[in-house]
Amino acid sequence: MTISMEELITVRNLKKYFPLQKGLIDNLLAKEKRFVRAVDGVSFTIQKGEVLGLVGESGCGKTTTGRLILRLLEPTSGEMLYHGTPLSSYSTVGMAGMRKKMQIIFQDPYASLSPRMSIGKAVSHPLAIHTDYDKAERKEICIQIMEKVGLTPASFLYRKYPHQLSGGQRQRVVIARALVTRPEFVVADEPIAMADVSVRALILELMGQLKEELDLTYLFITHDLATCKYICDRVAIMYLGKIVEIGSLDKVFKNPIHPYTATLLAAVPVPDPKFRRTEPIPTGEIPSAINPPPGCSFHPRCHFAKPECRINDPDLVAVDSDHQVACPVRSVSQS
């Protein structure tokens, strides 16, 4: 693995609040505008050549974070740097040019491919937008990348339409389309969640292999910790719009300090009866991101919660090299 110490992506205090629609009565009563705090002050860096896993349950803000980095959504506040240059400094046109370098693989290969566009057209479409290659050159590059992702025979599949392909092949098409402009950075948003069990391993292996061959950096968004363990170098755990723990995969998985991380890890159903879980799982579910609990947002479900957890919102604090945790209670008992 080649991780140079060059920061490719830097995210500083990123926030995205989605305003809630107000009803007529709320307007008449001049009620305060309410927001869903989807992403609420997230900071991290991704080194070139690294795979950062962004893990959390549905609604924690992981997908929104991925889209913010590509500026598919505009942030409420905060900064994203790419090779040290703020992405907010690019104009709409400039940002469109950047998209050649920053791509996304979507979760649902059924929804993200146009049923009326042939595979060849879909995969070469980004080239038509971002490059000056002529039609023949585009086809050649397209066939190359299709072969690389295992869409063979490529010249045969080139003319096919999405409905003629299997689910696994469709996901490969989505990957090929993301990689055809030779990006440096790829946001992979649950790339295997929709795939069949026997196809998942193939897609994961392929993504690992492509990363090495094409020198890619991934932000790998997933809810599945086992997948994350397989492909990621570092991992960030999100809860209600905030990162509660971040660090190298080994440290976070072998020595989880935040109680939420520990719970998540314990809850993963292990595919082996030898590892039947015996420890109890805390009750309750993720609270609403509209009115998140004050203080640490995990405190209502936390076994270790102290009175101050209800008041102070903890920041990420380093507990080790490349291991930061937003839980003063557990971090102290560790050291």
Place this chain on the structure above:
Amino acid sequence: MENILEIENLSVHFPINIGTVRAVNRVSLKIKQGEVMGLVGESGCGKSTLGFSILRLLRPPGKIVEGKIVYHGKDIVKMNQHELLSLRGKKIAMIFQDPLTSLNPLFRIDQQFIETLETHEKGIGRKEAFKRAESMLESLGIAPERLLEYPHQMSGGMRQRIMIGMGLILNPDFLIADEPTTALDVIVEAQFLDLLNDLRKQFNLTIILITHNLGNVAQLADRITVMYGGSIAEVGAANEIFEEPLHPYTQGLLASIPNIKLDQPKLETMPGSPPDLVDPPAGCVFHPRCPRAMDVCRNERPEMIAKNGHLVSCWLYG
């Protein structure tokens, strides 16, 4: 242990415009009283169709074309509508993947419980029915006051618990759970599996747990049935299936899933994709993807044979 359900040579076909989908193809399976049977396979392997056939809830054009489903000595395939109505819910309950579409959004939870009870237990008073619903919510770990709420006021995990309560309110002895945790997040999923395990003891249930998640069956099932392309590949005790899988499909499947407890430098991959059930491959349905396929596999369909305490349908052992 006595068999509560015996499926014999069951085939289910869906005639559609481009041909006939052979969703379930001559499947035989015995379920023992009190066990949790994990029914595992990928999408389209026929696991849900098999579950729906047991309650004769197949959607048209799906049809049972041959075989028997014997429950407590009676063949469900031959039952008339009247007998089916007293079977569904009362004897065999089923819960589905998506709890939001399975609950009526216009009725409060208590009304939905009471309706079920009044339909099946004629003469039960409203008060009595409400009491039964209250005690059911307690078994599910939900505060009884929440009976007065509507489904949209509840979280996903709570709705799925309500669904299972709705299934169990008539005291069935058999539960078919079709991907019950697929719509749930990992922590809620673990909570639900714990609940299922408690309820199983409390209500003396036999459960068929249909899922594509091998983690879930490993955590809960006593025995496992692996399905592929409308047929059963292998049946065996859960720990044996995981420890020593015999069928190449089971082996491939187990080696291809990331396991959080293990260090896996490389995952095994299975080339190809699941078969087209309109025109399934001749012989063994798995042979085009099988690393150990022989000539006989391409021509003849393997029968289920007993081997090391498993049942396996593979020519390697026959």
